[in-house]
Amino acid sequence: MSRVVVVGAGVGGLAVAVRLAAQGHGVTLLEQADEVGGKLGVRRRDGFVFDTGPSLLTMPHLLDELLADTGGPDPGLRLQRLDVACHYRFADGTGLAMPGRLDDVPAALDAALGPGRGEQWTAFLRRAEQIWDVTRGPFLESPVSAAGLVRLSRRLGDVAAVAPWVSLRRLGERYLHDPRLRTLLDRYATYTGSDPRRAPAALATVPYVEQAFGSWYVEGGLGRIATSLRERAESLGVRVRPGCRVQEVTTSGGRADGVRLADGTRLPADVVVANADAAQVYRELLPPSAGARARARLQRATPSLSGFALLLALDGVGPPAAHHRVLFAEDYDAEFDGVFGTRRRGPHPVGRPTLYVAAADDPAVVPRPGAGAWFVLVNAPRHDPAGGVDWDEPGLADAYAARLLDLLAERGVDVRPHLRWCETVTPADLERRTLTPGGSIYGTSSNGARAAFLRPANRTPVPGLFLVGGSSHPGGGLPLVLLSARITAGLVGAA
Structure with missing residues (x-):
């Protein structure tokens, strides 16, 4: 049995901790925030509950497999398959209710868009x-x-x-x-x-x-996945320690041998698994002599886009038209030019972006009938005060939020008369909450034919140190993060 320290209690860290504990390892799971979940965040206020990260689950069998492999299903985790995966509004005003089952898709496309x-x-x-x-x-x-x-x-x-x-x-x-x-x-x-x-x-x-x-929804919100995995981890003996920020991964003889916390405490380990952003691991947690080639590959990769979100507490809106809605931009290319920048102009907030609306018809996420907890997301450039957008610039977030509410109304979804309150989540907020550089949601993007080969591997060049999560192989999103945990647990078990 090895002593394992897992850095970061996002879904990847939780899943790999559960798998390693089930294998018989002694696992300590450290999380710098006060709550587990990482980018699978939850915001609660006045009885409203918002998922601030993923709002749907695909490939649910991977979650079922994880639970089955580590003790059995969680009866408190109830999944609901959506009949309508998403309702789309195109720039010409055409609407499409995309069915949640593949066999129903062709007929729906013919009916909405033409034979x-x-x-x-x-x-x-x-x-x-x-x-x-x-x-x-x-x-x-x-x-x-x-x-x-x-x-x-x-x-x-x-x-x-x-x-x-x-x-x-x-x-x-x-x-x-x-x-x-x-x-x-x-x-x-x-x-x-x-x-x-x-x-x-x-x-x-x-x-x-x-x-x-x-497309699947978890009753009560997707944040319950993190709660379920924490409970499973603790039932298997994992020591979960929120509020512990890791300052460095320590090494001895070129091998990872533990971590040092921000308060100076050192925790020895036989194996360290980092569910932190790979760029942060290589640039901040390791000494310069370790992982130099991996750092160089990361420098050649394009960081992923970030997101700007509105949390809308609404009254008197009734059941949402669809769990997920996408209101497309008039010029999608202009949106991507704004998010990533061009040779002529750097990244900038997009004036008329695509709007993603998640609004669950779930009484568990609202304080009373007729209320709505709506999460509205737009693609946004990462937080980069030196060379791009400074999302902490005074007044920027509020002004952009007002612009997006106006744009929602222009595209047929006017919630302003029902608005009880609105909170914003900027790329800078995401960077602070998850310690992800720039608030890049997926670490590196898939831009370019070589992008997959620039994504860090789960086994690092430093013996005893492994990576897990969306910024490492095989990529971001809940299904791939669960696969990442399975791969990494296998590597640790075979080491």
């Missing part, structure tokens, strides 16, 4: 399924390794299916002749914090997975 649109999307998803079949086992479910990538590269048919030299936007243009379908596809690049014009065609698997496995 033949369902077949276009189906043809695209057939290609996406090919990519999924090729990449799932050797890449998403396995530790990343040079040997594995070489083996994959030798299968010419598989390489042709994945088309690593083609962008997601370009792949979509081959199948989707309706510009609204191409806009719909572009949205899925943002699931990895990326620009569809630069993200690889492999991200076609994102809409395939969402529609093949369904």
Whole structure:
């Protein structure tokens, strides 16, 4: 049995702690915040409950597998499959209620957008399924390794299916002749914090997975996943310590041998697993001599986009029209130019962004009937006072929030008469809460054909130190983070 210290109690840290404890290791889980969950955040005020991170779960079997592997299902964690995955409003005013089941999608597309649109999307998803079949086992479910990538590269048919030299936007243009379908596809690049014009065609698997496995909501909010995993961890003997910020990962003879806390306390360990952002680990928690090549790769990668969110406490709105709504921008390319910047202009808040609205019809998240706890999110440039946007600039957040409320109304969702109060969550707030540089939601983006190879591996160059979570392999989002935990626990168990 090894002594394991896990740094960070986001979903990745919680999941890997649970798996390692079930393997028989002695695990201490450290979290700098007062609550566990990381980016799976929850805000409670006046009886309103907001998920401030993910608002839906896909591939729920991965969560079921984690619980089954470590003691059995949690009867208090109740999942609900959404009949309508999302309601979309396109720039021309067209509406689309996207069904939550794959078999129902073609007919819905034909009815909303015109005959033949369902077949276009189906043809695209057939290609996406090919990519999924090729990449799932050797890449998403396995530790990343040079040997594995070489083996994959030798299968010419598989390489042709994945088309690593083609962008997601370009792949979509081959199948989707309706510009609204191409806009719909572009949205899925943002699931990895990326620009569809630069993200690889492999991200076609994102809409395939969402529609093949369904969109799921956790009754009471997705924050209950973190609560459930904490309870499971503690039942297995994990010592969970919130309010403990790690200052450094200590080493001896080139091997990780523990951590030092901000108060100077040192905790010895045989293994350290970091669920912190990979950039923070390599740049701040390790000495300069450790992980130099990994730091260099991170410097070549494009940070993922961030987000600006409104938490809206509403009265008198009644049941929401759909759990998830997306109100598309008139010019999606201008949005991505604003978020990532161009040669002519640096990153800047987008004047007319796409609006993502999550509003659960769940009495557990509101204080009374007719009230609404709405989470409104827009893509935003990361917090970068030196070379981009300073989200702490006085007045900026309030002015931008007012602009977004006006834009909601302009696109047919005027909640201003029902507004009880509004809170904002900026990229700077996200950086402070999660210690993620710039508030980049997914660490590095998938921009560029080589982006997947720049994402840090779970096994670091420092013996005894491992990474887990959205900024490491295989990537961000709840399903991939759960896979990351499974991969990392396997690596630790085999070490």
